[in-house]
Amino acid sequence: MELGQQIAGLEADLQEVTRVLELCESSRVREVLSQEKQKIEKELKQKQSRREAGERPDTAVKGYTVKINNYGWDQSDKFVKIYITLKGVHKVPENVEVKFTERSFSVLVKDLDGKNHEMTINNLLCPVSVEESSKKVKTDMVIVMCKKKGVKKWECLTQVEKLTKDKDKSSYDENADPGEGLMNMLKKIYSEGDDEMKRTINKAWSESQEKKSRGDDFDF
Structure with a gap:
């Protein structure tokens, strides 16, 4: 591994x-x-x-890194879409990196206004297709496109959120x-x-x- x-x-x-x-x-x-x-x-x-x-020195991330905590998400029959707002990100699309696994994705935006911005979401509710997932850079926004492996509607984004919801339901x-x-x-x-x-x-x-x-x- x-x-x-x-x-x-x-x-x-x-x-x-x-x-x-x-x-x-x-x-x-x-x-x-x-x-x-x-x-x-x-x-x-x-x-x-x-x-x-x-x-390698030429690939190391320069500057200090801040966590991306604010995002929204939506879904269609084929994709789960995560919307990340970052002012000016459309000016440096080549600095946006998104990596996928079947149950996670990570976002790294290098050198945006002198800072690096990163976010990692683990334990996605359902598996996604690594090969068919992608990103889009729009004005002041990065859209992470997670390709579903099925057409099932996701009730939440991660397994942890589902466990929390299930616990809340059982408390009633x-x-x-x-x-x-x-x-x-x-x-x-x-x-x-x-x-x-x-x-x-x-x-x-x-x-x-x-x-x-x-x-x-x-x-x-």
Whole structure:
């Protein structure tokens, strides 16, 4: 696996673990997931340093970089479109780079008014076609065109947003088990996670089995 793909995967894992930590109420599970988050952050930093060290001087990004936080999105039967407003971006279309994977995309606009602007969206709700996805540069705007692999309508942009919506929906069910939403989320992460993530969750489960009398019981 290429270094860039490894970094993208770690960024996706970090976002997922962070989101679960925000929703988790069990102190024991929070402790285990916090340790896992620290490991991911450390590994991610190391790989990012390796990537930066491997860049040639003529391709390195100059100036300081700011995050793009404001954007809008829409969709048609074939595309999910992300609209990013950046004043003057149409004057430097050659400085706009967009990279895609099946479940993510990243945008980098170099040297716009002395700054670099970047945004990465991981864990897209559904897979997209890397080859058929593209970008358009309009007046003061970049449009990211993610080609759907099917005609299904997206209810939100990312899996994390869907998990949040599902949790909010379950909170309105007075008869629902208050821990069910978190359990389902942990089971999803377990089924889709790598060996290290599975070992982490198994450890939390094993330890919680010893605390049944206190109600900290997780059954995978």
